[in-house]
Amino acid sequence: MKSVYPYPTLFGDIELDILSVTVDGAAEFPYSHVSRSERTVALHRSGRERWDYCTLRLRATLPDREIADGRWTDLACLATLTEKATNARTTTLLEASADGSWSGTIDLHRSRHVDRATLGLVVVATVDGVAGRVIGTTERDWYLDLKASTPVRQREIEIVEADFREGPDEWLRPYKDSPWIVETTGDVPTVHLNTGGVDGLVDLLGDSGGSPAERMLREMVAGQIAQDAWTAMFHTAISDLDVDEDGTPVMPTGWREAVLRMMLPDVLPGRQPVDALYDIAERRAKGFGWAELQTNIQYAAGKRSRITRKLTNAVRGLDVADRNGTR
Amino acid sequence: MDSAELAERLGYPTRAPISAWIAGRSEPRDEVKREIAVVFGNGTEAVSDRTGPIVSALPRRWHHRWAHPDGGREYGNAAAFAFDADLSVLAREATQNSLDERLDRATPVRVRYVLHELTGEHLDSFLDAMGWDELRPHYEAAAAGEQKVSRSLRAALRDLDEQRSLLLLRVEDHNAAGLTGPEYQDGRYAAVVRRQLDSHKQAGGRAGGSYGLGKATLWATSRLGLVVVNSTLSEPHEGHRERRLVARLDLPWHEVDGQAYAGPAWFGEPDPETAHEGVSRSWWADEDEARALHLERDGDAPGTSFLIVGAHDASGDAGTLQEMHDKLVRSLADGFWASMIGGRSAGPLLEASVTTLRNGRVVIAEEQVDAHAHHPALGRALQAYLDGETVDELTAGDQVVLAEVPLVVSPLKGHGRARDKGREHRAVLLLTAAADRDEKHSRVVCMRGNRMTITEQRPRELPLGTMPFQAVLLAGFATGREGDDVERAEAFLRASEPPEHDRWDRTEELTSLYERGALTRLKEFRSEIDKAVRNVVGRRAAARAGGPAVLRELLRLDAPGGAGGGGRRAQGFPVVRSVQARVEDGGAWNVTVGIRLPDGSDPWVLTPVAKFDVRSGGRPAVGWADLTASEACRVENGNLVVEPGVRNAVFTGVTDPATHPVQGTLARLVVDVQRARGGAV
Secondary structure (H helix, E strand, O other), X not given: OEEEOOOOOOOOOXXXXXXXXXXXXXXXXXXXXXXXXXXXEEOOOOOOOOOOEEEEEEEEEOOHHHHHXXXXXXXXXXXXXXXXXOOEEEEEEEEEOOOOOEEEEEEEEHHHOOOEEEEEEEEEEEEOOEEEEEEEEOOOOEEEEOOOOOOOOOOOOEXXXXXXXXXXXXXXHXXXXXXXEEEOOOOOOEEEEEOOOOOOHHHHXXXXXOOHHHHHHHHHHHHHHHHHHHHHHHHHHHOOOOEOOOOOEXXXXXXXXXXXXXXXXXXXXXXXXXXXXXXXXXXXXXXXOHHHHHHHHHHHHHHHOOHHHHHHHHHHHHHHHHHHOOO | OOHHHHHHHHOOOOOHHHHHHHOOOOOOOHHHHHHHHHHHOOOHXXXXXXXXXXXXXXXXXXXXXXXXXXXXXXXXXXXXXXXXXXXXXXXXXXHHHHHHOEOOOOOOEEEEEEEEEEEHHHHHHHHHHOOHHHHHHHHHHHHOOOOHHHHHHHHHHHHHHHHOEEEEEXXXXXXXXXXXXXXXXXXXXXXXXXXXXXXXXXXXXXXXXXXXXXXXHHHHHEEEEEEEEEEEOOOOEOOEOOOEEEEEEOOOOEEEOOEEEEEEEEEEEEOOOHHHOOOEEOEEOOHHHHHHOOOOOOOOOOEEEEEEXXXXXXXXXXXXXXXXXXXXXXXXXXXXXXXXXXXXXXXXXXXXXXXXXXXXXXXXXXXXXXXXXXXXXXXXXXXXXHHOOOEOOOOEOOOOEEEEEEEEEOOEOOOOOOOOOOEEEEEEEEEEEOOOOOOOOOEEEEEEOOOEEEEEEOOOOOOOOOOOEEEEEEOHHHHOOOOHHHHHHHHHHHHOOOOOOOOOOOOHHHHHHEOOOHHHHHHHHHHHHHHHHHHHHOOOOXXXXXXXXHHHHHOOOOOOOOOOOOOOOOOOOOEEEEEEEEEOOOOOEEEEEEEEOOOOOOOEEEEEEEEEEOOOOOOOEEOEEEEEEEEOOEEEOOEEEEOOOOOEEEEEEEEOHXXXXXXXXXXXXXXXXXXXXOOOO
């Protein structure tokens, strides 16, 4: 889906760089927490849990020649720091420096953000007599992760090991007989592995190597957990969607988007993701076709969990073990 | 007039006194000087002060070395084949030689490359000054052979005759030693003009080269094998400093008029000494003569100009003047960016520029090679070191980290005590974040001597996701430090380089000069470099538990087919590929939309949808006033029908301004194609 502007916008690249990070106006942050290739800053640092704000030194480069030739006036370059979860939005104006780049600083206040802030650049100018129009933004925004200690853009699903029966988490008690549960209510989906459920199962999962039988079991269990997780995540992702005026759902953000983009082509093949979402939302609301959809979801989750390949390997392994008489 | 004639005019029985005067061994009495002045028709000042312009009366001529009496033949100069005849190799070798001969240690050596194309009368007068008529028979004979060199000579002569143009490349240095020393005995002059494989480097062990091969690239770059030299000397020779001219020609063995010639030939004045009867030697030219040979030098700073006659780029990359000019600039920047950077603790060692002329007129103005423009991040790293502004840990993207890397220098054979591992030299590693436009990054540029790049190595076992960086390793004299260990490390590393000076590895010199274990020391050095880089950039391994790997693998959110799958992969559904839009005067949007479709067996029935884009919440849809099929589709009941097998289609739509919630000019528009929803729209 492409959006078009009713006035000329910048075509060239707009680059934004974080030069340094200072915490509470004093301590410099190690640059290894800033990843330019991942466009991510990991703001969590063991040893300093409490801090109030950090200052980011920024430098931006705009397509100078295009700006000089274009009919934009009163050009300004704004850095914006946002987080959807808290609806926080901070902006600062960058100053043009002599070498053609734009630079400035922006403060990230700890109290305004919970998880992951997004830093982008907006270039605004007066076009055709209308002031303050956006003529360009950064293609790829920076992520400022408050909880990560390594700057990685892609987030993984959390996997937590806990004793459901005797662990500190009261809410896990009711599931004490289950070897694992999948939780999709939080910011990040979490798989809880029950160390007190099936004796040795979690250890087996965590190992690598072992006898052929152990390896086989490990693969099968992992596939089964993954299938549960994908199914649960998909259901969570398609619930509670925003809709446009004409009833078309809006693609959610974050992990929900990633899950949907990965699974929708298998759930409803040949459909655009948004189109497929519309169909699913309708089936869910009106009831018809909802049951049929379950088959497809189960199929898509199985595919992501590579169930078929794991089973093939397991059967082959059995066959080999049979012939060698090791079973 | 030659020395014998002059002797006769002055009434000497032999020409010996005249020869002795020319050679600077004796000084004539004042009355004799006056007589000489009368003979030549100029003032006595010129005769008594031989540093002033004196017109040498002897004619310039070519001297071809006779063939070896034992019948041996050389079909070319083997040293010239040691390198690729590539302009970048020439720039590297010639500039390195200039750097090694830097005279005043406080100021940089200035290197200029001047490309000059001659045609028409300019060409004729140049060839005339070179004694071309005398040379031509030798070229013809040498080109007649069937050897490799003969074939390329033949092509060069044919091109000269057909195109009537000749490319000269002048390589000049200023603030260098110049070709000092006697005509035939040891010295810089003889090493370059008379000898092969003579590395007459006197730079106190700091020199880059050591084989004496580099100068052969000058001759290798000339299609005619011809190089003319003009040198301003740092120490007077025979009482002169300026404009010592000589030309050397490298031809294969050939025969002219029944006389066999070995190949090499020299252009100069005949040597008056009987020991060198008939040999052409360098002469002290006047300004007009230097200008006629396109060898004039600006100012009187010592140094040498080499004029490569018939220059070309044998790699074939650069054909036109502009391409050759650009290639020279790039090669100089790539090879010597480090030498061109100066800081508070040490100035730049080198300044370089490239100019291009045609028939004496400037085509591309003098371009100073700017190291910072070509290698911003590497330049910053070295600059910070020279300015003493390095840090211990990176906290900002433009900082430079300094780390020390130990190199253990093996003892020389016969000098070490038993079980002596050697002296430790602490090399300097500088590291900074790569600039965005650096094509090559995450490598360590290793240099020694006068900041000569030896090798680039990629550190091994870097953790994934390491930030892109640029690093420089300075070893030996390149560290800018003094001391015994510095000198030893320099000599050790130089001994471990092959003639190309492009790696530190096993060489004959290394194994014959140093105690056993030298190669292991080099390997250890390399791993120490890797370790130092890892310490600076490597992130600590992720501390998170993360759960079993087998499960994490299955639960990745960035797996193939995910959001980051990229647009090139064939999609299983129709997608909007391009939108061209404008707002009409009435406020309606006019859009031309290209869509891409997957293969299918049924026709696609699609509903084009236009919406105003908003920052959050639901997007208002706008209606169409008109839909027109433009390419490979048709419009039915407001839907778009595309036949199976069609991969690309285009339609045009105009929105209905009455359905716009705001003015068309004040909103962004998104266009999408959805599968038709049976009468819903």
